[in-house]
Amino acid sequence: MDYRHALGQTDDTIVAVATAVGQGALAVLRVSGPRSWEIVNACFCAAGSTPWLQRSPRTAVFGTFAAPDGSLLDEVLALGFLAPASFTGEDSAELSFHGSPYIARTALSSLIAAGARLAEPGEFTRRAFLNGKMDLSQAEAVADLIASESAAGHAVAFRQLKGSVSRRMDELRTELIDTTALLELELDFSEEDVEFASRDRLMALLTDLQTEVAQLLETFVLGQALKEGVPTALLGAPNAGKSTLLNALLREERALVSAVPGTTRDTVEERFTAGGILFRLVDTAGIRETDETVERLGIERSQEAARRAAVQVLVVDAVVWNADPLPTQNLWAQLEAWNPQGHRVLVFNKADQEQPVSPPEGALVLSAATGAGVSELEAALAQWVTQNPAYGADTVVSHARHAAALRAAADSLSQAENALRTGLSGELVAIDLRDALRHIGSITGQVVADDLLSSIFSRFCIGK
Numbered sequence: 001m002d003y004r005h006a007l008g009q010t011d012d013t014i015v016a017v018a019t020a021v022g023q024g025a026l027a028v029l030r031v032s033g034p035r036s037w038e039i040v041n042a043c044f045c046a047a048g049s050t051p052w053l054q055r056s057p058r059t060a061v062f063g064t065f066a067a068p069d070g071s072l073l074d075e076v077l078a079l080g081f082l083a084p085a086s087f088t089g090e091d092s093a094e095l096s097f098h099g100s101p102y103i104a105r106t107a108l109s110s111l112i113a114a115g116a117r118l119a120e121p122g123e124f125t126r127r128a129f130l131n132g133k134m135d136l137s138q139a140e141a142v143a144d145l146i147a148s149e150s151a152a153g154h155a156v157a158f159r160q161l162k163g164s165v166s167r168r169m170d171e172l173r174t175e176l177i178d179t180t181a182l183l184e185l186e187l188d189f190s191e192e193d194v195e196f197a198s199r200d201r202l203m204a205l206l207t208d209l210q211t212e213v214a215q216l217l218e219t220f221v222l223g224q225a226l227k228e229g230v231p232t233a234l235l236g237a238p239n240a241g242k243s244t245l246l247n248a249l250l251r252e253e254r255a256l257v258s259a260v261p262g263t264t265r266d267t268v269e270e271r272f273t274a275g276g277i278l279f280r281l282v283d284t285a286g287i288r289e290t291d292e293t294v295e296r297l298g299i300e301r302s303q304e305a306a307r308r309a310a311v312q313v314l315v316v317d318a319v320v321w322n323a324d325p326l327p328t329q330n331l332w333a334q335l336e337a338w339n340p341q342g343h344r345v346l347v348f349n350k351a352d353q354e355q356p357v358s359p360p361e362g363a364l365v366l367s368a369a370t371g372a373g374v375s376e377l378e379a380a381l382a383q384w385v386t387q388n389p390a391y392g393a394d395t396v397v398s399h400a401r402h403a404a405a406l407r408a409a410a411d412s413l414s415q416a417e418n419a420l421r422t423g424l425s426g427e428l429v430a431i432d433l434r435d436a437l438r439h440i441g442s443i444t445g446q447v448v449a450d451d452l453l454s455s456i457f458s459r460f461c462i463g464k
């Protein structure tokens with residue numbers, strides 16, 4: 001599939017620094033486009049008797065690289081590729097310099113002076129997509145892989161890069177095409193008033209498709225959480241030890257702790273990983289009745305955090321519970337009312353001082369101050385995520401764009417189902433099925449608009 005002509009892709013050669021900005025052992029510059037070898041040749045002199053242009057592709061070549069004024073800039077290792085056997089599918093080269101920002105900047109100028117143009121964000125990956133080296137969901141996975149911060153986030157991105165989403169979408173497309181074909185065959189013979197496709201069989205196919213799309217959509221909440229972090233709120237009465245627990249989980253004195261109730265005013269958000277899962281942990285202001293304006297505003301934010309959290313950790317001082325369990329029970333009910341879908345974990349803190357008397361089943365007992373029992377909380381949080389049925393699914397949807405396309409496909413499918421149910425003509429059912437097909441196809445980029453590509457790739461960094 002070559003979209004280049006259709007999308008007006010130019011044939012220029014692009015260059016960018018592919019490594020992170022700043023000092024490092026290496027700085028890698030990447031060049032791609034039909035003039036890659038020639039442009040590198042203008043700046044690079046291979047050691048030994050065989051010049052660069054006669055070297056084999058995919059072989060490391062040592063040599064020297066010149067600044068734009070012709071003076072020697074660095075000793076480098078150059079690697080050339082010939083189309084289509086490269087990341088972008090074009091002729092290309094990768095040059096490894098010593099990792100000085102000055103060298104990287106100057107080398108970039110040399111290559112631009114030799115005829116390359118500075119790449120736009122994501123332009124290398126965009127070219128890989130346009131040249132059919134990968135589909136759109138895989139191109140998006142490249143960005144996810146770079147951004148991945150945890151084992152689980154990495155696994156989702158890597159599976160997508162290897163084609164998990166692509167394969168699933170292809171399967172769905174095939175099923176949809178087969179179903180549509182049944183109907184369209186019938187249309188060809190419409191004069192003769194035949195029904196090739198049994199309505200029962202069509203309905204069964206449609207139901208299967210709807211189930212499959214719904215199952216994929218169900219993985220989205222988890223997919224997004226694995227990628228961006230599971231939103232987790234530490235909630236409870238003032239002085240329960242929420243901020244101390246945040247610090248214990250982060251292993252860093254991040255939030256202010258004091259014996260004065262009402263210490264935390266604003267929410268504090270930090271990322272942390274447990275069991276390979278990324279969590280976005282929010283410390284909140286202690287919840288109580290108050291006339292104090294700033295504290296009340298803080299408590300409103302606690303409520304907001306509780307509503308947004310996938311996991312609500314209710315932190316309770318064991319001493320307070322033993323004196324009277326009712327306020328804690330009320331708070332638990334309150335959290336449930338704020339966010340009925342949320343998962344709630346009850347944590348008794350300050351176990352070094354006092355053990356809770358008859359704690360509810362499933363409650364964890366720990367001491368945020370000494371750290372005893374904190375790893376059990378981490379394990380419980382990670383376990384709650386991994387026992388999600390979607391966790392082990394081959395295909396996990398982690399992109400809002402994919403989820404939106406699946407939702408649109410689900411709508412088209414239910415319209416097709418309605419059309420079929422109300423006995424509308426096969427022609428009308430086929431239109432809905434074609435719509436569903438188009439939505440599914442947009443995920444892998446079978447059907448894609450230029451402005452969509454621009455919006456996807458503009459989110460990449462330069463050099464990718």
Ligand SMILES: Nc1nc2c(ncn2[C@@H]2O[C@H](COP(=O)(O)OP(=O)(O)OP(=O)(O)O)[C@@H](O)[C@H]2O)c(=O)[nH]1
Pocket residue numbers: 236237238239240241242243244245256257258259260261262263264265284285286287349350351352353366367368369370
């Ligand atoms: N003995 C003991 N004291 C603790 C423990 N955890 C917290 N504390 C103490 O309890 C007091 C309150 O702790 P914080 O972490 O500030 O409590 P908080 O829930 O964030 O309170 P607010 O921000 O006011 O809502 C501090 O004096 C802590 O040192 C614990 O596990 N054991």
Ligand SMILES: [Mg+2]
Pocket residue numbers: 242243244255256257263264283284285286
């Ligand atoms: Mg606090």
